[in-house]
Amino acid sequence: MKIKFIDFERQQNRISDLLKKNIDLVLSKNSFIMGPQIQELENKLCQFTGARFCTTCSSGTDALLMPLMAWGIGPGDAVFVPAFTFFATAEMPALLGATPIFVDISPQTFLINPELLEKAILRVKSEGKLHPRAIIPVDLFGQPASYELILPFANELHIPVLEDAAQAFGSRRNGKNACNTGCEASATSFFPAKPLGCYGDGGAVFTNNPELAEVLQSIRVHGKGIHKYANVRIGLNGRLDTIQAAVLLAKMEIFPWEIEQRSRVADDYAQNLSGIDGVSTPIVQEGSKSVWAQYCITLSNNTRDKLAKFLAENDIPTNIYYPCPLPALKLFPDNEECKEKFPCAWETSQKILALPFHPYLTSKEIEYICSKIRDFFS
Numbered sequence: 001m002k003i004k005f006i007d008f009e010r011q012q013n014r015i016s017d018l019l020k021k022n023i024d025l026v027l028s029k030n031s032f033i034m035g036p037q038i039q040e041l042e043n044k045l046c047q048f049t050g051a052r053f054c055t056t057c058s059s060g061t062d063a064l065l066m067p068l069m070a071w072g073i074g075p076g077d078a079v080f081v082p083a084f085t086f087f088a089t090a091e092m093p094a095l096l097g098a099t100p101i102f103v104d105i106s107p108q109t110f111l112i113n114p115e116l117l118e119k120a121i122l123r124v125k126s127e128g129k130l131h132p133r134a135i136i137p138v139d140l141f142g143q144p145a146s147y148e149l150i151l152p153f154a155n156e157l158h159i160p161v162l163e164d165a166a167q168a169f170g171s172r173r174n175g176k177n178a179c180n181t182g183c184e185a186s187a188t189s190f191f192p193a194k195p196l197g198c199y200g201d202g203g204a205v206f207t208n209n210p211e212l213a214e215v216l217q218s219i220r221v222h223g224k225g226i227h228k229y230a231n232v233r234i235g236l237n238g239r240l241d242t243i244q245a246a247v248l249l250a251k252m253e254i255f256p257w258e259i260e261q262r263s264r265v266a267d268d269y270a271q272n273l274s275g276i277d278g279v280s281t282p283i284v285q286e287g288s289k290s291v292w293a294q295y296c297i298t299l300s301n302n303t304r305d306k307l308a309k310f311l312a313e314n315d316i317p318t319n320i321y322y323p324c325p326l327p328a329l330k331l332f333p334d335n336e337e338c339k340e341k342f343p344c345a346w347e348t349s350q351k352i353l354a355l356p357f358h359p360y361l362t363s364k365e366i367e368y369i370c371s372k373i374r375d376f377f378s
């Protein structure tokens, strides 16, 4: 049996008529830039999340950059990010000249550790060299961070929280949808491999604050003012392509069903993998519904790479998210102390393995994958 890590073809077949109709409409009207589908999509995304304002943009990376620009983040500012995430979470504050301050994760959920976050903020404050200016918790692998613990002290210290929901659109925590978790702003990505992906790059920023929404829309188009040649600030060319909005409108039709399927696949994996010595299946926090951007297992001592090789030999692709915690990257100053300073991020990077995951994975395929994992350990 040949397994795909993500099966885009099966999804495309399911929506091909609607996809073609939606894309043809953009082609026939030549409405490639900011066509009516952009507003239509933004309305749908607001409806879906319950957030008041949605500004679509060219990528999840720009969706992180734009709120940071709106807040005037720059040199001398500290922005708190988890030590274990995709590079962009730390890259965007650094691009603006701010200093990313890394915080270790909780070992079971891989999410930023709220206690260590509060400690890090107080430490930076008392050192007095940098101004704590923003926090970017990440909804890693599809489940929201612990906002109920983070927001109270962030609000008390007047530090805005930017939710990095690039991997978590469609997830929920304590009755709140990702991208509407009570943070000042939330960023998501429509990169093809994300839970709601388009056929190229795309992203969106959500907020309930009308003033911030207006600034975000200005930043998206070169800092435009009342018209596009009355520029009032430095901005970006950060628009989402209309064709990608047309793709997303088609995908949104089946997205609630796909979320259910993702839960089915995760449950099926958990059942089939239970009782294998040396394999730990992922844990979702009580009160959360994950959208399963990735299904990451952790393996006991030094078996990860051998298992990955064995699975590859059996036509089962796997991936490692992420093989290197961000503070261990050479470009960051503390890289040589990463293992001691961020032990959970370090250990996770050595043990984690993402299994094939998409809403169209069948029970037979899951059984096959898990039987090979069982074979490896017996």
Ligand SMILES: *Cc1c(COP(=O)(O)O)cnc(C)c1O
Pocket (backbone or CB within 6 Å): 059, 060, 061, 062, 085, 086, 088, 089, 138, 164, 166, 167, 189, 190, 191, 201, 202, 203
């Ligand atoms: C994918 C991702 C991003 C960046 O999104 P792009 O659309 O690829 O720019 C940012 N943060 C996290 C956690 C991601 O997984």
